[in-house]
């Protein structure tokens with residue numbers, strides 16, 4: 001089995017390891033925070049200093065692939081960490097759960113994570129470090145930028161365009177040909193009927209912007 005390191009030691013790491021069952025063996029875990037290892041018998045190291053110590057001691061560290069377990073709305077962090085690990089010689093691992101679907105003509109970028117029961121349909125184009133989470137679907141001819149996260153059970157209709165690092169919350173629905181700007185957030189359960197501006201957060205059905213400045217109670 002291919003050796004792989006994980007960056008990130010929370011729930012996303014456990015989900016990813018399960019998806020890689022029989023394909024890759026986790027040999028080390030890293031996190032910026034001082035956390036316990038999520039996996040019995042797999043050592044955890046803290047921060048970039050911890051990585052440097054591990055890399056200086058692990059035989060053939062450059063042959064170890066990398067998987068960045070940073071989810072939620074932190075697509076920019078996930079992408080940056082993937083690029084950093086790539087600069088150290090660790091090829092990003094594509095996580096394609098055995099019960100996920102990718103159309104033959106879909107383009108899947110480097111280090112994408114396509115989880116259980118997810119579907120990426122004909123002509124879809126995914127950038128690097130994209131997550132299509134459990135039971136989410138990306139329909140035909142959608143285009144997703146780098147670091148996008150499509151949350152669990154979210155539905156993207158055909159020809160939807162999602163900008164870099166945008167986060168689509170759990171169970172959201174995005175209608176055909178809608179454009180969601182870079183860094184935008186679509187709240188859980190939202191139904192998006194109009195384009196979403198870069199960096200904007202929208203919630204509800206139909207989705208409306210969440211005011212950035214909210215009066216304190």
Ligand SMILES: CC(=O)SCCNC(=O)CCNC(=O)[C@H](O)C(C)(C)COP(=O)(O)OP(=O)(O)OC[C@H]1O[C@@H](n2cnc3c(N)ncnc32)[C@H](O)[C@@H]1OP(=O)(O)O
Pocket residue numbers: 071072133151152168169170185186187188189190201202203204210
């Ligand atoms: C496996 C995994 O878990 S992957 C991770 C999946 N995670 C998700 O799907 C989370 C998606 N995140 C959300 O929906 C968030 O609530 C966000 C990003 C939309 C807003 O978060 P915040 O900015 O922290 O907003 P906050 O919680 O303060 O709520 C602000 C207001 O919006 C409302 N609101 C928040 N989220 C939603 C929503 N999804 N739909 C409708 N209203 C919402 C709140 O009720 C609140 O209203 P009030 O001011 O009248 O009380």
